[in-house]
Amino acid sequence: MNTQSKLRLNEQNLHQLPSTISVPNYDRKNVQAGIVHVGVGGFHRSHEAYYTDEYMNQTGDLNWGICGVGLRDADRKMKSILEQQDYLYTLIVKHPNGTIENQVIGCMTDFLLGCDEPNAVIQKMADASTKIVSLTITEGGYNFNPATNEFDFDNPDVIHDLANPHTPRLVFGFLTAALKLRMERGLAPFTVQSCDNIQHNGDVARKMLLAYSQKVDLELAKWIEQEVPFPNAMVDRITPVTTSADIDYLSSELSLQDEWPVTCEPFHQWIIEDKFSVGRPQWQKVGAQFVPDVTPYENMKIRLLNAGHSVLGILGSIHGFETIDESVKDPTFSQFLQLFMDTEVTPILPPVDGIDLDDYKQTLLQRFANPNIKDHLTRICSESASKLATFLIPTINDNLQNKGNIECATLVLAAWCYYSDKQTNRHNKEITIIDVMSQDLHIAAAKYSLNPDAFLQLTSIFGDLNKNQDFLDIYRKQTKQIYSDANIKKHMQCIVDNATLAVS
Structure with missing residues (x-):
């Protein structure tokens, strides 16, 4: 087919896609963002977003949409493409025998860029509708010294954030500012849910956030220590970097223009400690496992x-x-x-x-x-x-x-x-x-x-x-x-x- 006959991936074209592509069976106009996710890369889109989309498809519970957040200028391209596609993207699941499953994921509602609009990110996290703030920020994003396991206060971005609490650069500055607003407004805190490949990822997130927040506000740090849950979780799904071949596959085989799809294996696993402050999706209905100790x-x-x-x-x-x-x-x-x-x-x-x-x-x-x-x-x-x-x-x-x-x-x-x-x-x-x-x-x-x-x-x-x-x-x-x-x-x-x- 020629270029003109290819469908761009967006809401308007969603139900014109070939039957070989699964699409959301829920009304995306009714999705409410109950989750703010920091670090929208390939793994998040093949894992947490996949589970959430599956949960919505199966249950019709639309209160757990995901508002994506990027903190760096490097996230600008992802924001731009997702905006153009109405926050839709294709998940390409490749089986060892050559079978390919194509599924459009529809649970994302928005994408905010912290380096441009830090207050918008803080306000979104602080909003009562936000129940979970989840993270895929890589091991380095937790800003700890691997030898001492202590927070690195010498990081220039940390020094900036402590001096400029309303315009932070790192995730801990955003979390601290948002939780401070929730405490002042008398709102229950959101759950901080790490989805990174770090042992005891929730405990690490908690330790680093407490270390940072204690430098900002001791009363707030005490509130975080007592009230904010940080469930540990084990996540697993091999998700290679998207290549031009993945984009070309959708274009040539399915006549679909998706500027940033995600490729992954069929295997997926998510094991989570059941510690949440103001509710959570029932991800166990779509394969996640909740346990007392991960x-x-x-x-x-x-x-x-x-x-x-x-x-x-x-x-x-x-x-x-x-x-x-x-x-x-x-x-x-x-x-x-x-x-x-x-x-x-x-x-x-x-x-x-x-x-x-x-x-x-x-x-x-x-x-x-x-x-x-x-x-x-x-x-x-x-x-x-x-x-x-x-x-x-x-x-x-x-x-x-x-x-x-x-x-x-x-x-x-x-x-x-x-x-x-x-x-x-x-x-x-x-x-x-x-x-x-x-x-x-x-x-x-x-x-x-x-x-x-x-x-x-x-x-x-x-x-x-x-x-x-x-x-x-x-x-x-x-x-x-x-x-x-x-x-x-x-x-x-x-x-x-x-x-x-x-x-x-």
């Missing part, structure tokens, strides 16, 4: 899936792979990941009610191998400083304490030093590195020839690992091997072979 589930997911992503990402990047499915389809990489999960993670995981860990690990390998989810290693390795400090290094520390195995995880850190230093793969092809700490990482890693342990002196990431002799012995041996020969696959195979010999 700890075992998030431990399992963070230590296996998220760490597994980093294992494949760092090592695969040096080898020259571009996507996760490429990495895991290589027998050496899949065996290495299986060894890491079986011998370094599983022994330190507490029991997980209702979960067979062997089944869960096999499901992970199958999900990673989905050939239709081209999850690029550039995305997987983005912000590795935050990710490895959260997902991988705690496993090393636990195993050091318990005299467990650390060979696989340590190889990832040794490889990360080489990766940060050379910024190329073994074929000398440049690696794109996206990390707020990329310069610090490069400077520290580049000192390797003068000091093999220089990389580990970034204590905000590594903590006291540079003082542990058992770890240092393995790390030094592995970095020496990698710098001598960047054939990372050879070093991985050696670890796998040695483990096999030890068992036999």
Whole structure:
């Protein structure tokens, strides 16, 4: 078809779309925004927004629409596109067998940009209709020092926010200002719901907000401490960055013009502690699970899936792979990941009610191998400083304490030093590195020839690992091997072979 015959995704055209595209069965004019969500990226749109849209489709309860919020100028493009599309977008679900499901998500009602209109964001959060403020702000958005787990008051944006409480830049300034208004108006607080891949994400959000608010208003901080719920949650759905191919697919196959669809796998999981101040959607009706304590589930997911992503990402990047499915389809990489999960993670995981860990690990390998989810290693390795400090290094520390195995995880850190230093793969092809700490990482890693342990002196990431002799012995041996020969696959195979010999 020619361009003129293609339908733009918007409210007017919604019910003219092909029958192969699912659309909301509810009247979007009647949707009320009960949720304000900060950080409208691909994952939010494939996860929380998906659950909410499914809930509305199934129940007709339209009181839980989502008002999106972006805090940075980088969010301007998302705001512009969603506005043009009446806040509609297509979720493209790709199954391993090649089946594709297309669903238009309709639960978003608005998008506010904090850097342009901070007061509008604060007022929206403070409005009585807002019951939940949810977050996908990435690990770095919580503004804590990974080594101390304390709020970073040296951040220039924090200094600005404390001096300018009505025009904040960071999420904690917005939350504090909105909660202050609610307290002054005699309104119950909203629930702060983290949807980020951080262990005890609700507890982390609470600790950081209390630290910040105590600098602003002690009475308010006490009210927040006593009244505001911060449910911990475990979230899961592999959602790669949207590509031009995704946009072209909708255009060529379905004659639909959607400027920013989302691609994801069919698997999704959301486990939430049931702690909410003024109600919540009954997400359990569409697959979410509410539990008293999310700890075992998030431990399992963070230590296996998220760490597994980093294992494949760092090592695969040096080898020259571009996507996760490429990495895991290589027998050496899949065996290495299986060894890491079986011998370094599983022994330190507490029991997980209702979960067979062997089944869960096999499901992970199958999900990673989905050939239709081209999850690029550039995305997987983005912000590795935050990710490895959260997902991988705690496993090393636990195993050091318990005299467990650390060979696989340590190889990832040794490889990360080489990766940060050379910024190329073994074929000398440049690696794109996206990390707020990329310069610090490069400077520290580049000192390797003068000091093999220089990389580990970034204590905000590594903590006291540079003082542990058992770890240092393995790390030094592995970095020496990698710098001598960047054939990372050879070093991985050696670890796998040695483990096999030890068992036999």
